Amino acid sequence: MSDDDQQLRVAKIRNGTVIDHITGGQALNVLAILGIDGTGGDSVSVAMNMPSDRLGKKDIVKVEGKELSQNEVDVLSLIAPAATINIVRDFEVIEKARVERPSAVEGILECPNHNCISTVDEPVESRFAVVDDGVRCEYCDTIIRDDLPAHILAD
Amino acid sequence: MRHDHIISAKQLSRADIEAVLDHAADIAADPSAYADRHADTLLGLLFFEPSTRTKMSFTAAMKRLGGDIVDMGSVESSSVKKGESLADTVRVVEGYADALVLRHPMEGSAKMASEFVDVPLVNAGDGAGQHPTQTLLDLYTIRENAGFDDLTIGIMGDLKYGRTVHSLAHALTNVDARQHFISPESLQLPRSVRYDLHQEGAEVREHTELETVLPELDVLYVTRIQRERFPDESEYREVAGQYQIDSETLDAAKDDLTVMHPLPRVDEIAHDVDDTEYATYFEQAHNGVPVRMALLDLLLEANR
Ligand SMILES: [Zn+2]
Numbered sequence: 001m002s003d004d005d006q007q008l009r010v011a012k013i014r015n016g017t018v019i020d021h022i023t024g025g026q027a028l029n030v031l032a033i034l035g036i037d038g039t040g041g042d043s044v045s046v047a048m049n050m051p052s053d054r055l056g057k058k059d060i061v062k063v064e065g066k067e068l069s070q071n072e073v074d075v076l077s078l079i080a081p082a083a084t085i086n087i088v089r090d091f092e093v094i095e096k097a098r099v100e101r102p103s104a105v106e107g108i109l110e111c112p113n114h115n116c117i118s119t120v121d122e123p124v125e126s127r128f129a130v131v132d133d134g135v136r137c138e139y140c141d142t143i144i145r146d147d148l149p150a151h152i153l154a155d
Numbered sequence: 156m157r158h159d160h161i162i163s164a165k166q167l168s169r170a171d172i173e174a175v176l177d178h179a180a181d182i183a184a185d186p187s188a189y190a191d192r193h194a195d196t197l198l199g200l201l202f203f204e205p206s207t208r209t210k211m212s213f214t215a216a217m218k219r220l221g222g223d224i225v226d227m228g229s230v231e232s233s234s235v236k237k238g239e240s241l242a243d244t245v246r247v248v249e250g251y252a253d254a255l256v257l258r259h260p261m262e263g264s265a266k267m268a269s270e271f272v273d274v275p276l277v278n279a280g281d282g283a284g285q286h287p288t289q290t291l292l293d294l295y296t297i298r299e300n301a302g303f304d305d306l307t308i309g310i311m312g313d314l315k316y317g318r319t320v321h322s323l324a325h326a327l328t329n330v331d332a333r334q335h336f337i338s339p340e341s342l343q344l345p346r347s348v349r350y351d352l353h354q355e356g357a358e359v360r361e362h363t364e365l366e367t368v369l370p371e372l373d374v375l376y377v378t379r380i381q382r383e384r385f386p387d388e389s390e391y392r393e394v395a396g397q398y399q400i401d402s403e404t405l406d407a408a409k410d411d412l413t414v415m416h417p418l419p420r421v422d423e424i425a426h427d428v429d430d431t432e433y434a435t436y437f438e439q440a441h442n443g444v445p446v447r448m449a450l451l452d453l454l455l456e457a458n459r
Pocket of ligand 1: 111112113116118137139141263
């Protein structure tokens with residue numbers, strides 16, 4: 001079964017984003033990063049643990065009516081480093097890109113250290129350097145390895 | 156030294172460290188030669204938590220360089236109490252002073268504050284984070300007493316929350332010291348410090364008992380285990396008791412062992428150690444002035 005066939009298993013979208021090659025089992029975290037919980041009314045399709053030559057198992061997320069910001073792509077890259085992002089307009093993939101691990105992410109994650117200056121009311125954004133196996137607060141040095149989506153700042 | 160701000164011991168290269176320590180040694184040898192060096196210079200002291208000794212040490216250092224200090228005073232009597240942000244406070248005070256010293260209870264505060272000011276800012280302790288000037292005076296003391304060559308050091312006590320330990324461990328990787336960490340399991344080094352030491356290829360061992368490693372040590376650096384880290388008193392007492400040393404403990408040590416402590420101590424070093432050749436903690440505290448003089452002098456000169 002080719003990747004294209006797999007994509008057909010979930011409904012085609014007219015306009016929006018298809019995130020493919022998500023690390024198997026991470027699709028719901030990807031939705032969390034994108035702030036999508038289904039209440040917005042747009043159609044969202046999720047396929048989990050599909051067979052993949054490259055990843056063994058992969059997830060696919062299709063979101064109607066949404067294109068991703070760079071910030072969203074950056075965090076996405078941390079939990080799904082092999083992900084590809086396809087922008088769809090009028091049922092056609094008009095742009096295809098792989099995510100890249102950024103060297104830092106800003107204003108997206110909240111530091112879990114409650115004694116960190118970035119967590120209080122100061123005029124700075126949280127800032128994390130991306131390290132080998134996680135991210136590290138540029139203010140207090142706290143390292144987050146697991147469960148990054150749990151640290152995403154609420155809007 | 157080409158740093159605008161001194162935030163973390165991690166930013167100091169071996170060359171930076173040697174430059175400060177060499178300069179401190181020159182100053183200590185002839186302090187009067189530096190007495191007018193920074194006349195008209197004002198150092199702004201922003202201490203958001205009480206630390207009388209560190210504050211006095213910076214005050215003495217600035218005054219011995221011929222300058223003076225402006226002091227924010229206690230937080231209770233300042234606008235900070237009314238909810239002013241740290242970013243605003245430092246931007247206001249930089250207008251009064253040529254350099255700033257910040258002590259703050261939150262980690263990362265010095266780093267953040269430095270992003271808002273143009274005058275040099277020195278971190279005098281940020282929460283459980285970093286305390287680079289303590290590290291420099293520790294290194295000065297180590298170099299004077301044990302040297303940096305082929306150095307084996309044991310660091311004992313609260314390694315999890317002790318910012319002096321975190322700073323020192325980073326700096327010691329620069330001089331290729333063998334580092335032994337001795338602590339209760341619940342107070343071992345935090346993940347971020349282990350990560351750095353690992354990245355830097357440091358030679359590090361962890362122990363729960365001092366006895367196993369004491370005979371190898373050139374330096375034993377003792378820190379206080381704080382009562383408030385433990386849920387109940389009895390648990391604290393059981394743990395803390397294992398990490399107390401007295402002159403008898405040190406019978407197993409090398410003759411030229413150097414015992415250090417950032418002070419104040421409670422009972423982790425018995426008073427009978429004070430009269431031994433090992434005791435170096437008061438000398439260590441005194442070294443704070445020439446070392447801070449050296450650091451301030453280099454920073455102020457570089458930013459003149
Ligand atoms: Zn932090």
